[in-house]
Amino acid sequence: MNFKVKNDTFLRALLRQPTEYTPVWMMRQAGRYLPEYCATRKRAGSFLELCKSPDMATEVTLQPLDRFPLDAAILFSDILTVPDAMGLGLYFSEGEGPKFKHPLRDEVAIKALQVPDIGKDLKYVTDAVSQIRKALDGRVPLIGFSGSPWTLSCYMVEGGSSDDYAKVKTLMYKEPKLMHHILEVTTQSVIAYLNAQIEAGAQAVMIFDSWGGALSHSAYHEFSLAYMQRIVEGLIKEKDGVRIPSVVFTKGGGLWIESIANTGCDAVGLDWTMDIGIARQKVGERVALQGNIDPTVLFATPDVIRVEVEKVLSSFGYGSGHVFNLGHGISQFTNPDNAAALVAAVHEFSKKYH
Ligand code: CP3
Numbered sequence: 001m002n003f004k005v006k007n008d009t010f011l012r013a014l015l016r017q018p019t020e021y022t023p024v025w026m027m028r029q030a031g032r033y034l035p036e037y038c039a040t041r042k043r044a045g046s047f048l049e050l051c052k053s054p055d056m057a058t059e060v061t062l063q064p065l066d067r068f069p070l071d072a073a074i075l076f077s078d079i080l081t082v083p084d085a086m087g088l089g090l091y092f093s094e095g096e097g098p099k100f101k102h103p104l105r106d107e108v109a110i111k112a113l114q115v116p117d118i119g120k121d122l123k124y125v126t127d128a129v130s131q132i133r134k135a136l137d138g139r140v141p142l143i144g145f146s147g148s149p150w151t152l153s154c155y156m157v158e159g160g161s162s163d164d165y166a167k168v169k170t171l172m173y174k175e176p177k178l179m180h181h182i183l184e185v186t187t188q189s190v191i192a193y194l195n196a197q198i199e200a201g202a203q204a205v206m207i208f209d210s211w212g213g214a215l216s217h218s219a220y221h222e223f224s225l226a227y228m229q230r231i232v233e234g235l236i237k238e239k240d241g242v243r244i245p246s247v248v249f250t251k252g253g254g255l256w257i258e259s260i261a262n263t264g265c266d267a268v269g270l271d272w273t274m275d276i277g278i279a280r281q282k283v284g285e286r287v288a289l290q291g292n293i294d295p296t297v298l299f300a301t302p303d304v305i306r307v308e309v310e311k312v313l314s315s316f317g318y319g320s321g322h323v324f325n326l327g328h329g330i331s332q333f334t335n336p337d338n339a340a341a342l343v344a345a346v347h348e349f350s351k352k353y354h
Helices: 009-014 035-044 047-052 054-067 081-088 107-111 123-136 149-158 166-174 176-200 217-234 254-261 276-283 295-299 302-316 336-353
Strands: 090-093 097-100 142-147 204-209 246-250 267-269 288-293 322-326
Touching: 009 204, 009 288, 009 322, 035 047, 035 054, 047 054, 047 090, 047 123, 054 123, 054 336, 081 090, 081 149, 081 176, 097 149, 107 176, 123 142, 123 176, 142 149, 142 176, 149 166, 149 176, 149 204, 149 217, 166 176, 166 217, 176 204, 176 217, 204 217, 217 246, 217 254, 246 254, 254 267, 254 276, 276 288, 276 302, 288 302, 295 302, 295 336, 302 322, 302 336
Parallel strands: 142 204, 204 246, 246 267, 267 288, 288 322
Antiparallel strands: 090 097
16 A cells, blocks of 8 residues: 555654645544534444444544644544553543553552554554545545553553552552563553554554653653653654654653654654743754644634744744644534634644745
8 A cells, every 4th residue: 555645744844844834733633522523423332432443433533634624634543442452441431531440450460461462452443544544545644643651551550540640650669660561561562553553554653641741850761751762763664665753742741852852753742831942942953843732722712723823833933843733632622613723824824934
């Protein structure tokens, strides 16, 4: 499979090659703020069944692209499919988010962890990737993704979402060897998982380290970044002669962007707390930057959205190497018209910077 991408602005920006405008996509662009997503999800029965059906995952991946002229598609799935495939038993309880039936609570469970059989237990994901590539027919590039080992471990040890990560951080401080064991097995799993997505047709990959920002400086480097670096090193870098760029996103990672840029990734994802111009000065020519408007801006009016878009664009300044995005996922309470205003503003205002 080697479809030519008609709009490869996103891939060029990730590689800091010249573009005519700044490409844009939105984290969680396929989700509950879209009525058509809610309709498909209802038909699927549940979020997990939606993820596990390549047909319906393809349908919802394309929904935001049919509404807005986005420059990239992202595989519809979830980061927690990996621990699910490791046997932890993922389920979603209404209003409470993700949960695991068998969280990692003792040494026996931790020592028993194994890299899943990607070709079997995560085949529904790679099937979705190849089906989405076919359905996109080269419209825009497809992003594959995974959670970072640290972020996946947070859910695996806590058993679900957490406010303070007390269980996983206690394990990290009291039993660092066991913590490293979880991270080691998870790292091997993520490398195999992302490479399977690339083989199936993903044209860029992103690592979501949503909870790396909960760590201290030294713990971040030892327990999150070191493993993401191993993943970046283990990724397939080129497919059919085309570079497969990687993006590393640590929410709350603004203080560490130079270290993140040194992992060998092609781009660093930024949340909204850092000025993207300052970030650019810090990372120099090493990487592209992806971000970083506050998703809550989308609760304001289109006029405010335009002002805030211009602020991010002017802060990044002239030249390539910027992929416009939200600093975190779009809220389910966003008005889709406001998302449309954001995408239009990025395209309109960014031309003068290129
Ligand atoms: O960006 C996209 O459009 C692709 C799809 C995507 C989802 N989850 C779909 C989803 C991606 C890239 C993710 C990643 C993900 N999942 C992350 C990392 C990104 C981040 O937000 O920091 C994390 C931490 C998760 C774990 C997860 N999955 C949580 C905490 C929740 C509940 C959140 C909520 O708002 O209820 C999910 C469920 C989830 N994943 C939904 C979607 C569209 C909502 C589920 C639904 O339809 O009920």
